Amino acid sequence: MINVLFATSEAHPLIKTGGLADVSGSLPAALLAAGHDVRLVLPAYPQAITGASPLTQLATLTLTGCNDPVTILEGHLPGSNVTVYLIDAPDYFRREGGPYSQPDGNDWPDNADRFACFCRAVTSIALNQAGLDWAVDIVHCNDWQTGLIPAMLVDSRQRPASVFTIHNLAYQGLFDQSQFHNLDLPASWWSMHQMEFHGQFSFVKGGLVNADWLTTVSPTYAREICTPQYGYGLEGLLSHRSGELTGILNGIDTDIWNPEKDPLIAKNYSAKTLERKRQNKAALQRTMGLAVEANTPLLGHVGRLVEQKGVDLILDLLPALARRGAQLAIIGTGDRHLESALRKASRHLPEQIGVALRYDESLSHLLEAGSDIFLMPSRFEPCGLNQLYSLRYGTPPVVRHTGGLADSIIAATPATMARKTANGFVFNDTTSSSLLDAIDDALTVYHDPDNWRQIIQTGMTTDHSWNKSATHYISVYEKAIDRNDNKLNL
Numbered sequence: 001m002i003n004v005l006f007a008t009s010e011a012h013p014l015i016k017t018g019g020l021a022d023v024s025g026s027l028p029a030a031l032l033a034a035g036h037d038v039r040l041v042l043p044a045y046p047q048a049i050t051g052a053s054p055l056t057q058l059a060t061l062t063l064t065g066c067n068d069p070v071t072i073l074e075g076h077l078p079g080s081n082v083t084v085y086l087i088d089a090p091d092y093f094r095r096e097g098g099p100y101s102q103p104d105g106n107d108w109p110d111n112a113d114r115f116a117c118f119c120r121a122v123t124s125i126a127l128n129q130a131g132l133d134w135a136v137d138i139v140h141c142n143d144w145q146t147g148l149i150p151a152m153l154v155d156s157r158q159r160p161a162s163v164f165t166i167h168n169l170a171y172q173g174l175f176d177q178s179q180f181h182n183l184d185l186p187a188s189w190w191s192m193h194q195m196e197f198h199g200q201f202s203f204v205k206g207g208l209v210n211a212d213w214l215t216t217v218s219p220t221y222a223r224e225i226c227t228p229q230y231g232y233g234l235e236g237l238l239s240h241r242s243g244e245l246t247g248i249l250n251g252i253d254t255d256i257w258n259p260e261k262d263p264l265i266a267k268n269y270s271a272k273t274l275e276r277k278r279q280n281k282a283a284l285q286r287t288m289g290l291a292v293e294a295n296t297p298l299l300g301h302v303g304r305l306v307e308q309k310g311v312d313l314i315l316d317l318l319p320a321l322a323r324r325g326a327q328l329a330i331i332g333t334g335d336r337h338l339e340s341a342l343r344k345a346s347r348h349l350p351e352q353i354g355v356a357l358r359y360d361e362s363l364s365h366l367l368e369a370g371s372d373i374f375l376m377p378s379r380f381e382p383c384g385l386n387q388l389y390s391l392r393y394g395t396p397p398v399v400r401h402t403g404g405l406a407d408s409i410i411a412a413t414p415a416t417m418a419r420k421t422a423n424g425f426v427f428n429d430t431t432s433s434s435l436l437d438a439i440d441d442a443l444t445v446y447h448d449p450d451n452w453r454q455i456i457q458t459g460m461t462t463d464h465s466w467n468k469s470a471t472h473y474i475s476v477y478e479k480a481i482d483r484n485d486n487k488l489n490l
Contacts, residue, residue: 002477003137004031004038005160007122009115009145010099011040013078014048017098018304019250019385020143020167023217026253027473029080030466034474039134040077041125043093043118044086052076052084059131061124065184066117067091072130079255087121089114100145112175115203116183119148126153126160136160138477144173147206151189154210161484163476164207166216168382169225169232170308173203198233208237212487213480214245215473217383218404222247230380244483246476249407250383251466252392257368259393259460264365269394271460274453277369277394284370287363288329288354289346297446298327299439300371300395302364302386305334305342305357310377310400312338316432317439318345322352324443329371331356331363368393373442377427377435381405387424391459396445396452397424398438408464412445412455423459 010016012025028038042048049055052075059072071088087093092114097103100111108114124130126139126149138161141149150162180190180201189195195205208214216222224230226239238245255261259277260270266283269276278294285292299321303309314328315338321328330342330353342355356363368374374390374397383404387397391408399405409424416422425445427438445451 002036002474002481003135004028004036004140004477005122005126005136005138006038006040006140006142007146007149008040008042008142009118011042011077011084014042014051014084015045015099017100019217019383022253022385023167023250024142025077026251026466027470028082029077030251030470031473032080032082034467034470036474039083039085041085041087041122043099043114044073044088045093045099046095048084048086049073049088051078052086055086058085061121061130063117063120063124065113065120067113070117070121072121072125072132085125087118089117089121092117111173112179112183112201112203115145115173116148116185119146119152122146122149123152127156127158138163138480140165140473140477141207141211143167144171144203144207147173147203147208148185149207150210150212151195151206157488159484159488161213161477161480162211163213163215163480164211166204166208166214166225166382169204169216169230169234170380171204172197172232172234174200175203176200205234205237208234208241211480212244212483213476214238214241215476216245216247218249218407219247220406221382221403224380224403244479246472248469248472248476249404250385250388251469252385252388252464254392254465257365257389257392259369262365262369264362265369266366269369271394271457274394274456280366280369281372282370284329284366285327285354287366288356289350290327290329290354291351293327296325296327297372297443298329298370299373299375300329300367301375302331302367303376305332305338307335308379309334310379310430310435313377313430313432313435314375315341315345317436318349318353320436321439322349324440326443327352327354329354329367331358331360331367333357333359368395371395372446373398373439375435375439376400376405377430378402378405379430384408388464391423391462392464394456394460396442396455396459398435398442399424399426400430400435401426401428412441412451417451417454420454420458422455423462424455
């Protein structure tokens with residue numbers, strides 16, 4: 001059994017801004033089910049305090065660099081047996097707004113102080129200095145908010161091993177030099193060999209330089225971030241550490257994302273009762289203000305409305321999709337000019353284009369169940385989860401060949417159809433014409449009921465749970481522990 005301290009800045013259903021929360025809410029439970037002692041630690045945001053209650057106060061710590069004493073609260077992750085430690089630093093985390101940004105959408109100006117304090121508290125637990133009487137074997141750190149933890153562990157001879165997971169390298173936790181000096185961190189960290197990055201202080205480099213092992217959320221993305229196109233200036237460091245870099249495709253929570261039992265959709269169904277899926281399509285059409293037409297292909301998209309997700313490529317195609325008689329349903333928020341363009345398109349073609357410019361978990365489930373085809377034309381996608389939800393819900397995705405999309409979607413070709421391995425449609429170039437070609441391929445198969453059913457059933461019957469991914473993480477933990485032991489024995 002491995003004792004795992006899983007450090008993250010968000011975890012579903014306690015608090016969520018993106019895919020990190022989904023991973024942090026599911027992987028610990030899968031590791032626990034595999035027989036390991038996994039405890040989740042995250043900041044005590046107001047939503048987390050409410051969701052993890054009832055809480056027990058375990059310890060109060062006075063930590064260098066934190067404004068006030070920090071309290072460790074213990075609760076449980078809803079719907080699981082995973083123990084949750086909440087780092088209660090009220091000045092830093094009990095605020096209105098999001099985990100990283102103010103109510104007006106701008107980043108909290110003291111994010112460096114907030115997450116440095118969080119990292120200090122997690123390090124105290126990891127080194128068994130918080131009075132919890134629990135010996136940690138490995139600290140699993142996630143994204144820049146936890147990047148200082150591996151660095152803080154390095155100088156201790158009694159340290160556990162550390163793994164640092166990159167969920168999206170585009171977010172690096174960069175702060176100016178004055179903020180670094182205010183954090184009361186070792187002066188040696190201001191170095192290109194540690195956390196200095198082109199004149200700024202980089203939290204993510206703390207993990208990339210010092211963790212015993214690095215992971216990211218798909219095998220293809222692990223290769224991509226070692227290149228200038230996707231490495232954001234860190235490709236040299238990542239290439240240097242490629243021997244300790246593993247890509248593990250995320251899983252999904254198959255209890256929450258299960259069309260046979262999902263309470264958020266209009267009609268439950270399975271791969272054997274696909275005719276019931278039509279009722280979800282009709283419900284989605286009504287909800288989105290679209291014409292209720294059973295035989296009209298309905299394309300769906302859920303996600304942040306930003307350039308990374310290729311939403312602009314979809315916008316370019318709206319006239320072409322209208323000419324093909326297809327409908328489009330989009331849910332999400334993001335760039336204002338993209339939101340404005342979608343509103344305008346919906347007003348122009350209200351029965352063909354429906355938009356919901358908000359975060360809506362319930363409607364997202366209905367869109368996955370009610371759409372015929374899911375569009376995910378991302379310019380880059382470390383892993384992606386919606387394409388996995390779409391497979392699970394019998395909604396073949398159209399994706400760009402990048403990151404986890406490349407690892408999870410097998411393009412429909414005569415050969416893959418013959419082998420019954422095809423589960424979607426893939427394009428390569430980041431152009432609207434390339435996306436349209438893939439959509440046309442999907443529409444061609446859509447109008448061929450036997451082949452369409454085959455693609456749907458291939459996607460629905462493949463195991464996308466966390467069980468396989470958890471096995472890979474356990475293997476990584478073992479490698480990290482061995483590497484840490486070897487360094488301590490030098």
